[in-house]
Amino acid sequence: MAHFTKKSKAKPQISTASLPDIIFMLLIFFMVTTVLREQEVQVRAVLPMAEALTKIEQKRYVSYVYTGPEKLRGNRFGDIKVQIDDAIIDDLTNIRTIMYSKLVAEPRLIVSMRIDEESDMGVLTDVQSELRDAGALRINYSSRRDITGL
Amino acid sequence: MGVLAKRKKRDGAEIPTSSMADIAFLLLIFFLVTTTIDVDTGIGMTLPPKLDENVEPPPVRERNILKILINEQGQVLLEDLPSSVAQIRGEVLTHVRNMGRDLRYSESPDKAVVSIKTDRQTPYNMYIQTLDEVWMAYFEIWDNEARSLGFLNYQEYRSSLDDPKANEIREQWPAQVSLAEPDPGA
Numbered sequence: 455m456a457h458f459t460k461k462s463k464a465k466p467q468i469s470t471a472s473l474p475d476i477i478f479m480l481l482i483f484f485m486v487t488t489v490l491r492e493q494e495v496q497v498r499a500v501l502p503m504a505e506a507l508t509k510i511e512q513k514r515y516v517s518y519v520y521t522g523p524e525k526l527r528g529n530r531f532g533d534i535k536v537q538i539d540d541a542i543i544d545d546l547t548n549i550r551t552i553m554y555s556k557l558v559a560e561p562r563l564i565v566s567m568r569i570d571e572e573s574d575m576g577v578l579t580d581v582q583s584e585l586r587d588a589g590a591l592r593i594n595y596s597s598r599r600d601i602t603g604l
Numbered sequence: 605m606g607v608l609a610k611r612k613k614r615d616g617a618e619i620p621t622s623s624m625a626d627i628a629f630l631l632l633i634f635f636l637v638t639t640t641i642d643v644d645t646g647i648g649m650t651l652p653p654k655l656d657e658n659v660e661p662p663p664v665r666e667r668n669i670l671k672i673l674i675n676e677q678g679q680v681l682l683e684d685l686p687s688s689v690a691q692i693r694g695e696v697l698t699h700v701r702n703m704g705r706d707l708r709y710s711e712s713p714d715k716a717v718v719s720i721k722t723d724r725q726t727p728y729n730m731y732i733q734t735l736d737e738v739w740m741a742y743f744e745i746w747d748n749e750a751r752s753l754g755f756l757n758y759q760e761y762r763s764s765l766d767d768p769k770a771n772e773i774r775e776q777w778p779a780q781v782s783l784a785e786p787d788p789g790a
Contacts, residue, residue, distance in 0.1 A: 473625055474624050474625040474628055477625055477628040477629055477632055478628050480632055481628055481631050481632045481635065484632065484635035484636055484639050485631075485635050487639055488635050488638055488639045502728065502729045502732040502733070504646075504647055504732055504733070504735075504736040505736055505740055506647055506735075506736050506739035506740045506742075506743055507645040507646060507647065508645065508646070508647070508648045509643045509644070509645055510643070510644045510645070510646070510648075513644065516644065566644060566646065567646075569728055570728070571727075571728055571729040571732070572727065572728070572729070573727075573728045574724065574725050574726060574727060574728060575722045575723065575724055575725070575726040575727075575728060575731055575786055576724035576725065576786070578728060578731075579724065579785070579786055582651060582783075585651060586651050586652070586653065586654045587654055589653070589654070590651075591650050591651040591652075591653060592648075592650055592651075593648075593649050593650070593651060594644070594646040594647065594648050594649070595646050595647040595649065595732060595735070596644060596645070596646040597645065597646050597647060597732060597736075598645070599645065
């Protein structure tokens with residue numbers, strides 16, 4: 455018992471001098487990992503579900519191609535459109551030049567295809583043939599993990 | 605003039621640093637809130653390079669190709685036989701692991717090609733499901749190979765490699781998935 459009273463007498467204090475340093479470290483970590491969303495997605499892209507998924511480790515090489523029905527006012531959806539960066543591409547042949555300039559800027563480019571599960575293969579084929587023309591060959595069909603199981 | 609300069613020197617202005625931690629905290633909270641650490645997942649593919657029209661594509665023997673056809677209703681034709689998506693995985697496994705035994709399947713794993721062909725009207729969802737089954741078959745093969753080498757799974761084998769290009773399992777069992785140009789359809 456005497457032992458305990460002895461302990462309580464000595465008042466240990468944690469030094470807070472290094473607190474700002476720790477906070478700064480955390481701050482820098484989050485600043486580096488943060489990717490600010492700079493674009494608004496104007497098409498609906500409900501991704502399909504799949505099992506054989508791989509992760510894209512290097513997010514900075516990724517460029518997104520959104521494909522799906524265009525979001526209209528009043529919760530309605532229009533025709534299937536393709537969006538790259540923040541603009542809807544009406545003439546699909548423009549994809550070639552866009553992707554080529556992206557590939558020149560970043561040779562390790564990965565094109566992530568965020569395609570709505572209700573779109574069809576026709577538009578995907580057109581986009582892919584443009585990507586082949588541009589030479590952007592690494593693609594990734596973005597999909598969700600099937601959480602309902604088998 | 606002289607008076608003013610003297611006074612300034614004596615003050616020795618210092619910025620208080622006690623609020624530094626608070627400022628850092630505020631910034632930290634901002635970045636914590638805006639950070640999304642969701643990893644982008646998907647099915648990776650490498651598109652074939654654009655073909656030169658004068659150059660003929662390399663000949664592939666008929667038996668080495670496993671043809672998967674999906675029509676606009678989402679019906680599957682596996683080597684000209686109507687079947688379901690669930691059957692694809694098993695068929696790919698027998699095709700790749702055939703080692704030349706069955707004449708209908710591939711000669712060897714490195715020659716085996718899986719070809720997926722769709723119509724332009726085929727739903728994207730069906731295409732992904734098919735592609736998923738094909739890749740799951742390959743994942744199963746690679747996992748098995750890694751286990752026979754004494755690893756827990758293929759993922760562990762891959763991370764154990766010093767040079768990711770010198771992947772022996774991938775070399776022996778390359779996944780050759782061909783995406784054929786779809787038919788224009790109706």
